[in-house]
Amino acid sequence: MLSLLAFWALAGLGCGILFADTLNGINxxxxxxxxxxxxxxxxxxxxxxxxxxxxxxxxRDLKHHEEIEDEENQSGGGI
Amino acid sequence: MSVTxxxxxxxxxxxxxxxxxAWRSRVxxxxxxxxxxxxxxxxxxxxxxxxxxxxxxxxxxMAGLISTMGYSGGVYLxxxxxxxxxxxxxxxPYLRKSGRYTVPDFVGDRYESNVxxxxxxxxxxxxxxxxxxxQMRGVGVVFARFLERDVTxxxxxxxxxxxxxxxxxxxxxxxxxxxxxxxxxxxxxxVPAIAISIKLTGTPIPQIGLGSTLxxxxxxxxxxxxxxxxxxxxxxxxxxSYTDTFVGxxxxxxxxxxALALMVxxxxxxxxxxxxxxxxxxxxxxxxxFWALLFISLLYLTAPAMAGFARYYMIESLNGxxxxxxxxxxxSWQETGLVMWFDDGDGxxxxxxxxxxxxxxxxxxxxxxxxxxxxxxxxxxxRGAEGIDGRLLMREKGIAGPDxxxxxxxxxxxxxxxxxxxxxxxxGGLAAALSTASGLLLVISSSVAHDLYAKIxxxxxxxxxxxxxxxxxxGVSVVIAGIFGIYPPGFVGQVVAFAFGLAAASFxxxxxxxxxxxxxxxxxxxxxxxxxxxxxxxxxxxxxxGGMKPWTFGIFDHGIKPQGIGSIGMLLNFIxxxxxxxxxxxxxxxxxxxxxxxxxxxxxxxxxxxxxxxxH
Numbered sequence: 001m002l003s004l005l006a007f008w009a010l011a012g013l014g015c016g017i018l019f020a021d022t023l024n025g026i027n028x029x030x031x032x033x034x035x036x037x038x039x040x041x042x043x044x045x046x047x048x049x050x051x052x053x054x055x056x057x058x059x060r061d062l063k064h065h066e067e068i069e070d071e072e073n074q075s076g077g078g079i
Numbered sequence: 080m081s082v083t084x085x086x087x088x089x090x091x092x093x094x095x096x097x098x099x100x101a102w103r104s105r106v107x108x109x110x111x112x113x114x115x116x117x118x119x120x121x122x123x124x125x126x127x128x129x130x131x132x133x134x135x136x137x138x139x140x141m142a143g144l145i146s147t148m149g150y151s152g153g154v155y156l157x158x159x160x161x162x163x164x165x166x167x168x169x170x171x172p173y174l175r176k177s178g179r180y181t182v183p184d185f186v187g188d189r190y191e192s193n194v195x196x197x198x199x200x201x202x203x204x205x206x207x208x209x210x211x212x213x214q215m216r217g218v219g220v221v222f223a224r225f226l227e228r229d230v231t232x233x234x235x236x237x238x239x240x241x242x243x244x245x246x247x248x249x250x251x252x253x254x255x256x257x258x259x260x261x262x263x264x265x266x267x268x269x270v271p272a273i274a275i276s277i278k279l280t281g282t283p284i285p286q287i288g289l290g291s292t293l294x295x296x297x298x299x300x301x302x303x304x305x306x307x308x309x310x311x312x313x314x315x316x317x318x319x320s321y322t323d324t325f326v327g328x329x330x331x332x333x334x335x336x337x338a339l340a341l342m343v344x345x346x347x348x349x350x351x352x353x354x355x356x357x358x359x360x361x362x363x364x365x366x367x368x369f370w371a372l373l374f375i376s377l378l379y380l381t382a383p384a385m386a387g388f389a390r391y392y393m394i395e396s397l398n399g400x401x402x403x404x405x406x407x408x409x410x411s412w413q414e415t416g417l418v419m420w421f422d423d424g425d426g427x428x429x430x431x432x433x434x435x436x437x438x439x440x441x442x443x444x445x446x447x448x449x450x451x452x453x454x455x456x457x458x459x460x461x462r463g464a465e466g467i468d469g470r471l472l473m474r475e476k477g478i479a480g481p482d483x484x485x486x487x488x489x490x491x492x493x494x495x496x497x498x499x500x501x502x503x504x505x506x507g508g509l510a511a512a513l514s515t516a517s518g519l520l521l522v523i524s525s526s527v528a529h530d531l532y533a534k535i536x537x538x539x540x541x542x543x544x545x546x547x548x549x550x551x552x553x554g555v556s557v558v559i560a561g562i563f564g565i566y567p568p569g570f571v572g573q574v575v576a577f578a579f580g581l582a583a584a585s586f587x588x589x590x591x592x593x594x595x596x597x598x599x600x601x602x603x604x605x606x607x608x609x610x611x612x613x614x615x616x617x618x619x620x621x622x623x624x625g626g627m628k629p630w631t632f633g634i635f636d637h638g639i640k641p642q643g644i645g646s647i648g649m650l651l652n653f654i655x656x657x658x659x660x661x662x663x664x665x666x667x668x669x670x671x672x673x674x675x676x677x678x679x680x681x682x683x684x685x686x687x688x689x690x691x692x693x694x695h
Contacts, residue, residue: 035306
């Protein structure tokens with residue numbers, strides 16, 4: 001989760017603001033890159049970050065449930 | 080058919096739809112009233128959250144802001160979407176797990192104190208009211224411009240609609256109407272953007288259109304990028320280049336702090352957080368955060384494209400035109416005073432950032448606006464012998480350029496789109512304003528009826544009585560919000576900054592530490608909130624009304640804008656809370672159990688039954 005927050009900071013605060021002036025020197029299509037990150041790129045990154053978070057956490061929850069069930073099965077009883 | 084007739088049709092249809100949904104989803108108990116029976120599917124909740132979040136400000140004002148600010152307008156885009164990442168990762172799943180009804184509810188139980196609960200209630204109510212006033216005003220403005228009705232009449236119609244579906248269905252009614260409102264507002268935003276993008280660049284995707292070349296028939300030459308053309312005309316007229324970073328007062332530190340304050344403020348806004356209480360389980364809470372941001376990003380990725388197109392049209396269709404060439408849309412907007420042309424006498428429009436600028440706007444009553452226009456006409460006709468030069472009048476007031484709020488509403492007209500598209504945009508603006516207003520009113524109602532009445536004033540009240548108090552509070556709040564809409568306090572615009580700053584400096588640290596720290600107890604949390612709010616409140620009030628010069632803290636080139644001060648307030652809150660936690664007693668057993676239960680994965684501990692176990 002910390003690494004996801006790092007990506008959040010890098011995309012939004014980093015590319016969109018702190019390095020925006022440097023990145024503006026690069027042009028992709030008709031977009032200066034820093035401007036693109038501030039108005040488009042950061043938002044796209046944010047959406048992807050939450051998607052990754054959902055997938056990872058839900059899988060982790062599932063695994064956790066399975067482990068608990070396994071333990072219960074081995075000890076031969078439920079709660 | 081005229082635009083007005085089309086508008087009546089769209090507004091009539093959408094309003095009947097909202098009322099129909101409200102009737103279908105009326106509720107009988109407080110669980111339905113406050114958290115929609117916790118039965119809302121993730122994608123529907125995401126859609127409702129998106130509609131709840133995207134207010135009249137997002138729909139009407141944001142593209143206009145970006146249009147005049149260029150790169151710096153990105154702070155709103157980044158700030159208002161980046162907050163969702165914090166919300167989804169740090170808050171939403173945990174707060175849903177807690178099984179409470181409202182934010183003050185969780186805060187009060189976690190910190191085991193009614194004082195903390197009351198502070199949170201006051202913050203929630205303040206934030207919500209400042210916000211809702213702007214929404215009601217938005218409803219009035221749309222009615223005034225598109226239906227040629229009085230602003231007051233528009234506000235009252237809006238109030239009635241919200242009143243009916245909010246009291247009838249509570250959160251359940253609001254959620255399902257918001258889903259419908261999302262569709263109305265997003266289509267109303269996308270259709271004109273796509274049409275304009277095709278017109279200007281030949282690309283049907285506005286996001287790509289913004290970075291594409293202009294059509295040869297539009298620009299008069301081949302292979303000219305829209306953004307390059309914009310930069311060129313902007314600098315020619317004395318404005319700063321559209322894509323350049325950190326121009327004027329928007330230096331790096333300010334862009335950073337304002338974006339951060341908006342992000343953290345978003346994550347702490349009670350009407351957004353409360354939406355995550357309405358879903359079935361934690362998995363659904365996570366997914367609905369994803370759906371919410373996805374649906375929001377549809378509008379937020381389109382807004383900068385719309386802003387660029389609007390800027391291009393605004394300058395190209397006005398600057399250098401003679402009196403007979405003035406487009407039709409300009410005439411109809413001039414009556415509202417939101418965009419005005421005061422000619423210096425040569426009959427040619429000049430829109431620039433220099434002394435020869437002739438484009439202004441004025442907020443006042445229709446009579447005042449007519450008087451200023453008439454007086455300028457006399458001045459022009461008599462060559463300065465009589466009347467008043469409107470340009471001097473405006474310059475004295477420090478006003479220049481068109482009002483930013485007309486950009487989204489007027490651009491379809493500027494681009495010469497069909498009447499029904501223009502009318503549809505009006506219905507979209509109304510949907511955006513109404514959906515946000517209803518969400519906020521529910522927060523106010525639940526704060527008063529649940530957190531104050533049912534928890535503190537009369538804990539023994541039965542279900543029926545609680546529901547009645549909830550409905551009555553919504554009714555009273557709608558009326559207060561309507562009065563704010565009809566007689567807007569002059570500070571509404573600035574107050575939104577206040578709402579975000581306060582949410583950032585109060586709720587966010589308290590919620591994050593409440594979930595992730597077992598060390599923070601009652602006293603540090605209360606002290607942190609009070610310090611955060613006091614500092615942020617003082618700075619905003621002193622610099623906006625008291626004429627205080629923004630502070631540079633000795634390290635920044637420009638003073639920090641009031642919109643960005645919430646970031647510093649939040650830091651102070653964290654410092655105070657964590658510092659005091661070292662010397663104050665840790666939280667009690669009940670709070671520790673609550674922390675454990677929200678952090679455990681679902682279905683392991685007893686937390687999943689907490690709704691049934693607790694007396695609500």
